[in-house]
Amino acid sequence: MHTNCPHCGKRYDHQLNDAWLIVCPSCHQEITSVGIKDDKAFHMPDDWSVIQIGTTGTYKGQSFIVCGRIRFQMKYDFRNLWCARYGDKTIWIGQSLESVGYFTPPFAPYPYQFENIRAGLLIEFSDKIKLKCEMIESCLSVHYEGEIAEYPFPDARVAIIQASNTARNTVLIFTNPGGRQHFLWGELMLVYGVSFEKVRTFAEWESVK
Amino acid sequence: MGISEVTQHTCPKCKHVNTPVGKALTIALTCKNCNLYFCPLTGVYDQFTNKETPVLPIGAKGNIDGVNYRVMGFSVKREQKYRYIWHEYFLFNPASGIAFLTVYDGNWNFLKPYAKHPWSYGGFVSEPTIEQGKFRLYAKYKAQVLFASGEFFTDIVEATESSTHYEHIDPPYILTFEDNSKHLSAYLGEYISPGDVASAFSMDKSSLPAKNGKGYTQPNWFSFDEGAFLRVTGITLVLTVLLQIFLTSNSADQLVYEGHFDQSTLNGQKMFTTPAFELKGGVKNVQFDLSAPVSNDWFFAEYELVNDKTGEDYVFTNEIEYYYGYEDGESWNEGSTKAEAFLSSIPEGTYHINIYPEFSMTNHTFDVTVRRDVPFYSNFYIFIFVLLLIPAGFYFYKHKLEVARWEDSDYSPYYKFDDE
Known part of the structure; x- marks a missing residue:
């Protein structure tokens, strides 16, 4: 299936079965009609990420190909949420300086409410599962590129909470000022313990000269 | 790929436009013109009064563990309680991520983020155990940033000063944990010798800070598998x-001769000669159990075990002494009325013993027992x-x-x- 960009007319071949937002790789404008108002949201800042659109990898024996990303800039940190085609499904790959997380189910509503949450506290993910909050930060800006599956908070200022447990489960919870919350459920990896293919390389780092 | 927006930050003090090497990752930096430390996203800035020069210059590149790192930032930190000071170098490689080199008293550690610290997702176990070993708490402290230059991917002043820092060690490894209200951060590091640091950055070792004492993560000079060492010792034991x-179970422990000797039977002779007895079973040991009923007295004799066929002899002497008394309200004694002599590797054959005794004035008898192939424990x-x-x-x-x-x-x- 393909679409022509309504702004530049370039052909775009769809990657995901559940695409929600498509940013034209040629003119960096929105092909879909999600209605994100911030023009700068499609001007992705360069952050030295070696993962790029087209990067491939394998998770649990199933290959994936990266199609797009949402980048969350926080005061003291950032999160890249890469969206990838994973067989006939979609997988989110969370990337920070400290870890990589694979999130297979899509965003889902998070039913619990937080009070006075801070890093280090246990949060209740379900009646049986508790996770330790590793990071909580307000998001200052959000950028989008490529093709991504549904993200529930376009144009909204969100806070992001990451929490994990001993079973290496990790959850990313997004909460907006109105108290609506959605989460991604996944598995946490060491940042230097995963490998991708077709990554971006940087000549200036290839020698110590 | 999307637009690679050039990240630029204007210094709030001198208005110099800085283009950070870390691009969008850079959250805090010092102005290249006026050295002001500032965080463009939060508007926080700080002018450090100290001026420190890093031994690894900002922008220097070095190869550690096969990864080419660039020195992005340098900071000087002080522990709040004991006020000791150390230096930190913030390193980056796009493919491998961030890392740190820390140096205190000339001793270096190389650290990388470690998301699997047990404290990051579980309880505060006193001895965190990971693949590298079981770690013990070495230090818990609050710290202050005295100086910073270059670029950082977080506000290191805020992150350092708002956090409680924990350092666990299992030399040569170090496991650190930083806890503040917004982030839990953990790093796993390893001691790195000054020579390796100098080599990594193609520098002369003498240009690095002089080493003062042993580093707290420095491995001991001996490095071998202690488990194998204990296993070998245990197996040998x-x-x-x-x-x-x-x-012991295979020794015959055979009584081959037993005799009582009285000075009165010497009849002017100087020695006793025992009857002949057989020592069997090849080359085996022979034990002599000697006793004399001495009391505050002694008995001395020379013993000569003689092979009747070859004439080969084995000579030894022995003195039996036993003294006792009462002095200053306490009883005492020393010596014994019994003694042992041991000859190893005596061939089989027919033997007799010549005994040349020296009697005291009070003791006139002694006994000799000879045993063949006795269990031997002293070796x-x-x-x-x-x-x-x-x-x-x-x-x-x-x-x-x-x-x-x-x-x-x-x-x-x-x-x-x-x-x-």
Whole structure:
């Protein structure tokens, strides 16, 4: 299936079965009609990420190909949420300086409410599962590129909470000022313990000269 | 790929436009014009009064563990309680991520983010255990940033000063944990020698800070598999015990001669001669059990075991002494009325013993018992002693080194032990 960009007319071949937002790789404008108002949201800042659109990898024996990303800039940190085609499904790959997380189910509503949450506290993910909050930060800006599956908070200022447990489960919870919350459920990896293919390389780092 | 927006930050003080090397990752930086430390996203800035020069210049590149890192930032930090100061170098490689080189008293550690710290997702277990080992708390502290230059991927002043820092060690590894209200951060590091740091950055080792004492993560000079060492010792011990049990159970322990001697039967002769007796079973040991009923007295004799066929003789002397008394309200005694003599490797054959006694004025008799192929324990005990002495000496020496390693820690596992 393909679409022509309504702004530049370039052909775009769809990657995901559940695409929600498509940013034209040629003119960096929105092909879909999600209605994100911030023009700068499609001007992705360069952050030295070696993962790029087209990067491939394998998770649990199933290959994936990266199609797009949402980048969350926080005061003291950032999160890249890469969206990838994973067989006939979609997988989110969370990337920070400290870890990589694979999130297979899509965003889902998070039913619990937080009070006075801070890093280090246990949060209740379900009646049986508790996770330790590793990071909580307000998001200052959000950028989008490529093709991504549904993200529930376009144009909204969100806070992001990451929490994990001993079973290496990790959850990313997004909460907006109105108290609506959605989460991604996944598995946490060491940042230097995963490998991708077709990554971006940087000549200036290839020698110590 | 999307637009690669050029990240630029205007210094709030001098208005110089800085283009950070770390691009969008850079959250804090010092202005290249006026050295103001500022965080463009939060508007926080700080002008450090100290001026420090890093030994690894900002922008220097070095290869550690096969990864080409660039020195992005440099900071000087001070622990709040004991006020000791150390330097930190913030390193980056796009493919491998961030890393740190820390140096205190000329001793270096190389650290990388470690998302699997048990405290990051579980309870505060006192001895976090990971693949590299079981770690013990060495330091818990608050810290202050005295100086920073270059670029950082977080506000290091805020992150450092708002956090409680925990350092666990299992040399050569170090596991750190930083806890503040917004982030839990953990790093796993390893001691790196000044020579390796100099080599990584193609520098002369003499340009690095002089090493003062042993680093708290520095491995001991001996490095071998202690588990294998203990296993070999244990196996040798078991084999030795089994061998001794085998030898003991297979020894004949045969009584071959027993005699009582009285000075009155000498009839002017100077020696006693025993009847002939047989020593059988090839080359075996012979034990002499000697006794004399001495009381505050002595008995001395020279013994000559003679092979009747070859004439070969085996000579030894023995003195039996036994004294006792009562002095200053206490009884005392020394010596014994019995003694043992042992001859190893005596060939089989017919033997007799010539005994040349020296009697005192009060004692006139003695007894001799000869046993063949007796179980022998002294070599066994000496071997066991030496076998255990080696690991005991090793662990005593290691203990001393470890006590010294933990000398500066409030959490030394040796402190109370050595203080008592």
